[in-house]
Amino acid sequence: xxxxxxxxxxxxxxxxxxxxxxxxxxxxxxxxxxxxxxxxxxxxxxxxxxxxxxxxxxxxxxxxxxxxxxxxxxxxxxxxxxxxxxxxxxxxxxxxxxxxxxxxxxxxxxxxxxxxxxxxxxxxxxxxxxxxxxxxxxx
Numbered sequence: 001x002x003x004x005x006x007x008x009x010x011x012x013x014x015x016x017x018x019x020x021x022x023x024x025x026x027x028x029x030x031x032x033x034x035x036x037x038x039x040x041x042x043x044x045x046x047x048x049x050x051x052x053x054x055x056x057x058x059x060x061x062x063x064x065x066x067x068x069x070x071x072x073x074x075x076x077x078x079x080x081x082x083x084x085x086x087x088x089x090x091x092x093x094x095x096x097x098x099x100x101x102x103x104x105x106x107x108x109x110x111x112x113x114x115x116x117x118x119x120x121x122x123x124x125x126x127x128x129x130x131x132x133x134x135x136x137x138x139x
Contacts, residue, residue, distance in 0.1 A: 044115055046113055047113070048080050048106070048108075048112060049075060049078075050072045050073065050075060050106075050110060050111060051074075055072060056071070056072045056106055056111070057070075057072075058072060058105065058106055059105045062095035062105040063086065063087045064089065069102065069104040070101065070104055078111070079099030080111075081103065082117060089108075092107070095108060096117060
């Protein structure tokens with residue numbers, strides 16, 4: 001085999017290799033572009049961080065007159081369900097309903113929230129259907 005024949009054969013191999021490489025790059029770019037759409041997580045649930053160094057009482061209802069259900073330490077992370085405007089605490093009338101445990105209320109004055117917290121009136125609650133057996137239950 002002559003030198004020219006070897007160079008031609010080598011050129012064909014490079015051309016095939018370059019084509020395969022271009023195809024792989026194009027396919028990889030397509031998969032990369034599609035991956036974020038498939039792997040996009042749902043909206044993050046809002047949470048709050050307790051800011052008061054003394055800690056924070058969790059209440060049965062959104063009021064300082066309500067019974068204490070628990071206690072959150074300084075810098076504790078707490079999941080937030082929704083918020084209401086009610087009794088003002090230190091000039092802030094917002095209270096958050098927490099996700100943890102039995103669902104207690106904390107004064108927003110002492111919680112820094114992350115994410116959007118909806119008003120409780122805007123959250124769709126499960127309603128009893130008209131023919132549901134519990135509608136006619138007694139006691």
